[in-house]
Amino acid sequence: xxxxxxxxxxxxxxxxxxxxxxxxxxxxxxxxxxxxxxxxxxxxxxxxxxxxxxxxxxxxxxxxxxxxxxxxxxxxxxxxxxxxxxxxxxxxxxxxxxxxxxxxxxxxxxxxxxxxxxxxxxxxxxxxxxxxxxxxxxxxxxxxxxxxxxxxxxxxxxxxxxxxxxxxxxxxxxxxxxxxxxxxxxxxxxxxxxxxxxxxxxxxxxxxxxxxxxxxxxxxxxxxxxxxxxxxxxxxxxxxxxxxxxxxxxxxxxxxxxxxxxxxxxxxxxxxxxx
Amino acid sequence: xxxxxxxxxxxxxxxxxxxxxxxxxxxxxxxxxxxxxxxxxxxxxxxxxxxxxxxxxxxxxxxxxxxxxxxxxxxxxxxxxxxxxxxxxxxxxxxxxxxxxxxxxxxxxxxxxxxxxxxxxxxxxxxxxxxxxxxxxxxxxxxxxxxxxxxxxxxxxxxxxxxxxxxxxxxxxxxxxxxxxxxxxxxxxxxxxxxxxxxxxxxxxxxxxxxxxxxxxxxxxxxxxxxxxxxxxxxxxxxxxxxxxxxxxxxxxxxxxxxxxxxxxxxxxxxxxxxxxxxxxxxxxxxxxxxxxxxxxxxxxxxxxxxxxxxxxxxxxxxxxxxxxxxxxxxxxxxxxxxxxxxxxxxxxxxxxxxxxxxxxxxxxxxxxxxxxxxxxxxxxxxxxxxxxxxxxxxxxxxxxxxxxxxxxxxxxxxxxxxxxxxxxxxxxxxxxxxxxxxxxxxxxxxxxxxxxxxxxxxxxxxxxxxxxxxxxxxxxxxxxxxxxxxxxxxxxxxxxxxxxxxxxxxxxxxxxxxxxxxxxxxxxxxxxxxxxxxxxxxxxxxxxxxxxxxxxxxxxxxxxxxxxxxxxxxxxxxxx
Numbered sequence: 001x002x003x004x005x006x007x008x009x010x011x012x013x014x015x016x017x018x019x020x021x022x023x024x025x026x027x028x029x030x031x032x033x034x035x036x037x038x039x040x041x042x043x044x045x046x047x048x049x050x051x052x053x054x055x056x057x058x059x060x061x062x063x064x065x066x067x068x069x070x071x072x073x074x075x076x077x078x079x080x081x082x083x084x085x086x087x088x089x090x091x092x093x094x095x096x097x098x099x100x101x102x103x104x105x106x107x108x109x110x111x112x113x114x115x116x117x118x119x120x121x122x123x124x125x126x127x128x129x130x131x132x133x134x135x136x137x138x139x140x141x142x143x144x145x146x147x148x149x150x151x152x153x154x155x156x157x158x159x160x161x162x163x164x165x166x167x168x169x170x171x172x173x174x175x176x177x178x179x180x181x182x183x184x185x186x187x188x189x190x191x192x193x194x195x196x197x198x199x200x201x202x203x204x205x206x207x208x209x210x211x212x213x214x215x216x217x218x219x220x221x222x223x224x225x226x227x228x229x230x231x232x233x234x235x236x237x238x239x240x241x242x243x244x245x246x247x248x249x250x251x252x253x254x255x256x257x258x259x260x261x262x263x264x265x266x267x268x269x270x271x272x273x274x275x
Numbered sequence: 276x277x278x279x280x281x282x283x284x285x286x287x288x289x290x291x292x293x294x295x296x297x298x299x300x301x302x303x304x305x306x307x308x309x310x311x312x313x314x315x316x317x318x319x320x321x322x323x324x325x326x327x328x329x330x331x332x333x334x335x336x337x338x339x340x341x342x343x344x345x346x347x348x349x350x351x352x353x354x355x356x357x358x359x360x361x362x363x364x365x366x367x368x369x370x371x372x373x374x375x376x377x378x379x380x381x382x383x384x385x386x387x388x389x390x391x392x393x394x395x396x397x398x399x400x401x402x403x404x405x406x407x408x409x410x411x412x413x414x415x416x417x418x419x420x421x422x423x424x425x426x427x428x429x430x431x432x433x434x435x436x437x438x439x440x441x442x443x444x445x446x447x448x449x450x451x452x453x454x455x456x457x458x459x460x461x462x463x464x465x466x467x468x469x470x471x472x473x474x475x476x477x478x479x480x481x482x483x484x485x486x487x488x489x490x491x492x493x494x495x496x497x498x499x500x501x502x503x504x505x506x507x508x509x510x511x512x513x514x515x516x517x518x519x520x521x522x523x524x525x526x527x528x529x530x531x532x533x534x535x536x537x538x539x540x541x542x543x544x545x546x547x548x549x550x551x552x553x554x555x556x557x558x559x560x561x562x563x564x565x566x567x568x569x570x571x572x573x574x575x576x577x578x579x580x581x582x583x584x585x586x587x588x589x590x591x592x593x594x595x596x597x598x599x600x601x602x603x604x605x606x607x608x609x610x611x612x613x614x615x616x617x618x619x620x621x622x623x624x625x626x627x628x629x630x631x632x633x634x635x636x637x638x639x640x641x642x643x644x645x646x647x648x649x650x651x652x653x654x655x656x657x658x659x660x661x662x663x664x665x666x667x668x669x670x671x672x673x674x675x676x677x678x679x680x681x682x683x684x685x686x687x688x689x690x691x692x693x694x695x696x697x698x699x700x701x702x703x704x705x706x707x708x709x710x711x712x713x714x715x716x717x718x719x720x721x722x723x724x725x726x727x728x729x730x731x732x733x734x735x736x737x738x739x740x741x742x743x744x745x746x747x748x749x750x751x752x753x754x755x756x757x758x759x760x761x762x763x764x765x766x767x768x769x770x771x772x773x774x775x776x777x778x779x780x781x782x783x784x785x786x787x788x789x790x791x792x793x794x795x796x797x798x799x800x801x802x803x804x805x806x807x808x809x810x811x812x813x814x815x816x817x818x819x820x821x822x823x824x825x826x827x828x829x830x831x832x833x834x835x836x837x838x839x840x841x842x843x844x845x846x847x848x849x850x851x852x
Contacts, residue, residue, distance in 0.1 A: 168694035172763070175667060175686055178711040190698035 015266025021259025029075035038066035082207035088146030093153020101161025115151035201264035282335030306556030371494035382482035492523035591787035615675035650818030681770025689776035691756035705730035754785035
C-alpha cells in the first residue's frame with residue numbers, strides 16, 4: 001500500500017489525470033466486449049428518446065437503444081481502430097524516416113516527393129479514394145488512414161535523424177565499427193523519443209477524429225455496430241428533440257482525446273526530467 | 276571610481292555571489308579570474324544593471340563616483356541606470372557572433388549609441404568643434420552645440436515677431452532639416468573615427484557591412500568601438516577574447532590596453548584565462564563559488580599566491596615550464612600520411628548550381644610514431660579537424676595515401692555534452708565498443724561478464740568510482756564526461772586515438788586533470804595520441820612532438836622542446852609570443 005502511495009506521489013499531475021481519464025475509457029471499452037448494461041443493438045419501441053435517467057444513464061436513441069451501452073461499444077471500436085492506425089503509420093514512419101534521413105541521397109529525394117504528394121491532399125479525401133477502391137469496412141478504414149498518416153511521421157523522424165546523423169556520439173559509434181542498423185535503431189532512435197512521442201499523441205488524436213469522421217460519413221464502421229462517429233452522425237437529425245443523443249458520443253470523444261493528450265504530456269515530462 | 280560594497284546576489288535559491296566588495300580606481304585595469312560558475316559574470320552584470328529580473332540583490336551597495344546606483348532591498352532604478360549604461364559605463368560581451376544584431380548594418384548599430392546618449396552628453400567631442408555663435412539662422416543651424424541651437428531658437432523667436440509667421444516657420448523647417456542632415460553626417464564621421472580607432476582600417480566598408488560579413492575578430496572590434504565611442508569611465512569586458520583565435524586574441528588584448536592608455540578609462544576584465552589576466556591587468560581578483568578568495572597586484576598574485584585555491588588555479592594553468600620528461604623514443608611509424616590532400620564538397624544551394632570541391636588540407640606529409648603524443652596546433656578553420664577526419668576514414672574525398680599499421684583509430688571530441696549518447700548509461704557506453712568489435716570480428720567476441728568487468732576496469736582507469744557505472748551522461752559533469760569519452764576510445768586498445776580539442780570546453784583545473792589522465796593512460800597503455808588543440812601551452816604540456824598547421828598546410832613539425840626553443844616559421848613565432 002505504501003509502495004503504491006509512493007509511486008503516486010512521484011508522478012506528475014498530467015500523468016495521473018491523463019491516466020485516470022484514458023484508463024476509465026479503456027476499461028469501459030474492454031468491458032463492452034463482455035458486458036453492457038443493455039444490448040447495444042436491442043431496440044425498444046416503448047423507450048424511444050428517453051432522457052438520461054437512472055435506468056438509462058445517457059438516455060436512449062431513436063430506436064430505443066441504450067446510449068450508454070452503445071457508447072461503451074463505440075469506445076471499444078474507436079480506440080482499437082485508431083490505435084491500429086497509429087501503429088501502422090508510426091511504424092512505417094520510423095522505418096522510412098530513419099532510412100531516408102540517415103542515408104539521404106536519391107532514395108531520400110524520391111520518397112520525400114511521394115510524401116509531399118500524399119500531403120498535398122486533404123487526409124479525409126485521400127482516405128475516401130483508398131476506400132472507394134478497397135470498399136468500406138473497419139479493416140479498410142484502418143489501412144487507408146494508416147497510409148494517409150504515414151508522411152507526417154516520416155517527416156518528423158527523418159528530420160530528427162538528419163539532425164543526429166552527424167552528432168559526435170554517432171560519429172564515434174561509426175568509428176567503433178557499430179553496424180549501420182544498430183546505429184539507426186539502438187544509438188539514434190531512443191534519442192528522438194520526446195519529439196516522436198508528441199507526434200504520436202497528436203496522431204492518435206487525429207486518428208480518433210478521422211475515424212469518427214469516416215464513420216460519420218458512413219464509410220467507416222457499418223451499422224448496426226456502434227462507433228462514436230457513427231452515433232454522432234445518426235444523432236444530428238434529433239439535435240433539438242434529444243440533445244443527449246449527440247452529446248454522449250461527442251463528449252466521449254473529447255474525454256478520450258483530452259485524457260490521452262494529458263497522459264502523453266505527462267510521459268513526455270517524465271522523460272524530460274530523466275535527462 | 277567604482278565601489279562595490281558587500282554585494283550578494285541570489286537567483287531563486289542559494290546566493291551565487293556572496294559578500295563581494297571591491298573598488299576600481301580611475302584608469303585601472305582590474306582582472307576578475309575564476310572558473311565557470313564562480314559568479315564573475317553575475318557580479319559584472321549586476322554592476323551594469325543588466326542582470327536578469329529573477330536575480331535578487333540580497334545585500335550590498337554599488338557606487339559610481341559616490342553616486343549610489345544600487346542598494347539591496349530597493350528596486351533597481353532603471354531610469355538612473357539608463358543615464359549610466361552606454362554613456363558612463365559600457366560592456367563588451369564574449370560572443371561576437373550573437374552580440375550584434377544580424378539584421379542591422381554595423382554602422383547603424385554603432386550610431387545608435389550616439390543617438391541614444393548624445394543629447395545628454397555635454398562633453399561629447401563634437402562640442403569642441405562647434406563654431407562661434409552664428410549671425411543668421413542658416414549659419415547657426417550648422418553649428419552642433421546645444422548652446423548655439425538655443426541661440427538660434429531664440430533668434431528665430433525674435434524674428435517671428437517681426438516677419439510674417441509663415442516665412443518664419445518655413446525657415447525654421449529648413450533649418451531643422453539642415454541641422455538634422457548635419458547631425459547625421461557628424462554622427463557618421465564619429466562612427467568612422469571610432470571604427471578606425473579600434474584598428475578597423477577599412478572603416479567605410481565595415482560601416483556598410485552586416486555582422487555576418489565580418490570575421491569574429493572584426494566583430495569584437497566593432498563591439499569595442501561601440502563600447503568606447505562615448506569615452507565612458509568604465510568598460511566591462513566579459514571574456515572578450517574567449518571565442519577568438521590565439522593570434523586575434525593577442526591583437527584584441529593589445530587594443531584594450533591601447534584604449535585604456537589613451538582614454539584613461541577603467542577596465543573590468545573578466546576571464547578564466549590567467550595568462551591573459553597576467554598580461555593585461557594591474558590588479559586581480561580571484562573568485563571561487565561567489566566569493567573573492569584573493570585580491571592583489573597582478574605580479575604579487577602570480578609570484579606569491581596565498582590562498583590554496585589561487586595556488587591550485589595557477590599551477591593548473593598550462594605553462595611552458597615544468598614539463599614531464601618524455602620517454603618515447605620509438606620511431607616505428609604507426610600511421611603514415613603521404614601527400615595528402617583533403618577536399619570538402621560545398622553543396623550547391625540552388626537546383627542547377629554546381630557543387631564546388633574545396634581543398635582544405637594541402638600536401639600533408641607526416642608520420643605518427645608508436646606510443647607518442649603528437650600535438651597538432653593551429654587556428655580554427657586551418658584544417659585540423661578535417662585532417663583528423665580524413666585519417667579516421669570519415670572523410671573519403673582525399674588524394675594521397677594514409678597507411679595504418681594498427682587497428683582502427685578512435686576519437687575523442689571537444690564537446691563533452693554531445694559526444695556521449697544521452698539515452699544510455701555509462702556502463703552501456705563503455706561496453707558498446709566491445710560489443711561492436713565482437714559483432715565485426717567473432718574471434719574477439721566477449722561474454723557479457725567479461726565486458727562488464729572490462730567496463731568497470733576502464734571506469735577505474737579513467738579515475739571514476741563504481742557508482743558512476745549506472746549513471747547517464749546528463750548526471751555527470753563536463754570533466755567526468757570527457758573521462759568516459761576517453762575510456763570509451765581506449766577500451767578496445769586501439770593503436771591510435773585522435774583527440775580533437777579534448778580540453779577546450781573545460782575549466783582550467785579540470786583541464787589539468789584531464790591532461791594528466793591522458794599522459795598517464797598513454798604511458799600505461801602505450802597508445803599513440805594525435806592531440807589537436809588551438810592552445811600552444813596545452814600542446815606543450817602534453818606532447819612529445821609538435822606539428823603546426825595554418826591554412827591547410829603543415830608549416831613545421833618537430834620535437835616539442837626543439838620547436839619551442841627554436842621556431843622556424845614566422846607563424847609559429849607569432850603563436851609562441
